[in-house]
Amino acid sequence: MAARSVIRSTGSYLPQRILTNDELAKQVDTSDEWITQRTGIRARHIAGDGEPTSFMATEAARRALEAANCGAADIDGVIVATTTPDRSFPSVAVQVQSALKLKPGPAFDVQAVCSGFVYALSVANSMIQTNMARRILVIGAEKMSSLIDWNDRTTCVLFGDGAGAVILERHEDDDGRGILSTHLYANGDLRDLLYTDGGTCTTGTAGHIVMHGREVFKNAVTYMAEIVEEVLDKNHIDANAIDWLVPHQANLRIITSTAEKLNLPMDRVVVTLDRHGNTSAASIPLALDHAVRCGDIQRGQMVLFEALGGGLTWAAALLRF
Numbered sequence: 001m002a003a004r005s006v007i008r009s010t011g012s013y014l015p016q017r018i019l020t021n022d023e024l025a026k027q028v029d030t031s032d033e034w035i036t037q038r039t040g041i042r043a044r045h046i047a048g049d050g051e052p053t054s055f056m057a058t059e060a061a062r063r064a065l066e067a068a069n070c071g072a073a074d075i076d077g078v079i080v081a082t083t084t085p086d087r088s089f090p091s092v093a094v095q096v097q098s099a100l101k102l103k104p105g106p107a108f109d110v111q112a113v114c115s116g117f118v119y120a121l122s123v124a125n126s127m128i129q130t131n132m133a134r135r136i137l138v139i140g141a142e143k144m145s146s147l148i149d150w151n152d153r154t155t156c157v158l159f160g161d162g163a164g165a166v167i168l169e170r171h172e173d174d175d176g177r178g179i180l181s182t183h184l185y186a187n188g189d190l191r192d193l194l195y196t197d198g199g200t201c202t203t204g205t206a207g208h209i210v211m212h213g214r215e216v217f218k219n220a221v222t223y224m225a226e227i228v229e230e231v232l233d234k235n236h237i238d239a240n241a242i243d244w245l246v247p248h249q250a251n252l253r254i255i256t257s258t259a260e261k262l263n264l265p266m267d268r269v270v271v272t273l274d275r276h277g278n279t280s281a282a283s284i285p286l287a288l289d290h291a292v293r294c295g296d297i298q299r300g301q302m303v304l305f306e307a308l309g310g311g312l313t314w315a316a317a318l319l320r321f
């Protein structure tokens with residue numbers, strides 16, 4: 001059997017500052033009741049000036065290294081999924097590489113917005129399976145607050161900052177563990193449903209998030225249902241083989257609809273959006289780290305990741321943890 005890649009360890013970082021729904025209601029015309037009912041979000045962490053994306057990514061990675069008892073010399077490469085890099089270039093990945101004193105090796109960013117972590121995991125998995133690397137840090141890190149128009153109530157209540165990391169490593173044992181399949185999609189015709197109204201080569205600034213929420217919501221429910229079906233078919237398993245769903249944390253109603261599709265009770269779904277909000281590419285590794293550290297997700301269990309974001313992009317990965 002060909003070697004697989006396993007998640008050896010996880011780590012995460014959340015900024016200290018917590019912004020509650022009630023605080024937001026003092027700034028824009030909204031309420032804790034509206035935000036909680038429509039999204040499930042109650043609070044989010046907001047990074048300060050000294051916490052750029054590279055800092056959060058580095059801290060999350062440091063914690064994953066500690067959890068794995070790995071040193072800098074054990075890591076062959078870094079992939080960071082982010083849509084909020086500190087600078088247009090160099091990448092966040094090379095900043096992490098330098099901060100952690102890693103040896104020279106591949107280091108680059110992947111931009112697929114909220115699906116970015118699953119995209120990055122898929123790329124790292126391919127690199128490991130083709131013997132380009134043995135152990136790769138895969139990180140999702142976002143400072144979404146830097147893209148927010150704090151006067152726009154339709155978006156400012158949704159997002160938060162943070163980072164999550166995993167060490168993905170080659171696994172030779174024939175014990176069924178590892179990434180079983182990854183599924184990546186995009187439909188660029190839907191790019192105007194969710195975008196920033198700026199960019200380096202157009203306005204010279206990153207701009208602010210613009211979202212046609214209702215349309216994104218409808219597409220998310222449809223695409224998530226389709227991709228979950230595809231994962232089950234490809235792996236010849238029933239929905240009841242899934243132990244844990246670790247979904248992108250954008251809206252509790254989207255998560256619930258996917259769980260219903262899988263016939264999975266909500267106590268088998270990792271939900272952190274009530275405390276984290278939507279942290280884009282960081283949301284799955286943040287949720288994963290939470291579930292691993294509190295002992296919910298155990299070695300050998302079947303775990304499904306799924307996400308949808310700007311692009312539109314959407315993606316899923318099935319793995320035996």
Ligand code: ACO
Pocket residue numbers: 029030031034035038039113114115153154155157194212213214215216217220250251254278280308309310
């Ligand atoms: N507080 C109070 N009222 C609000 C707020 C707010 N914060 N925001 C919008 N409203 C109002 C609207 O103005 C509208 O009022 P109207 O009926 O008088 O016109 C009403 O609430 C309903 O607005 P909708 O947009 O229809 O609300 P909906 O139930 O669709 O919820 C939401 C909006 C939460 C954005 C939802 O559509 C959603 O979650 N969409 C998907 C988000 C997603 O998955 N994004 C992908 C990842 S993000 C990324 O990739 C960067």
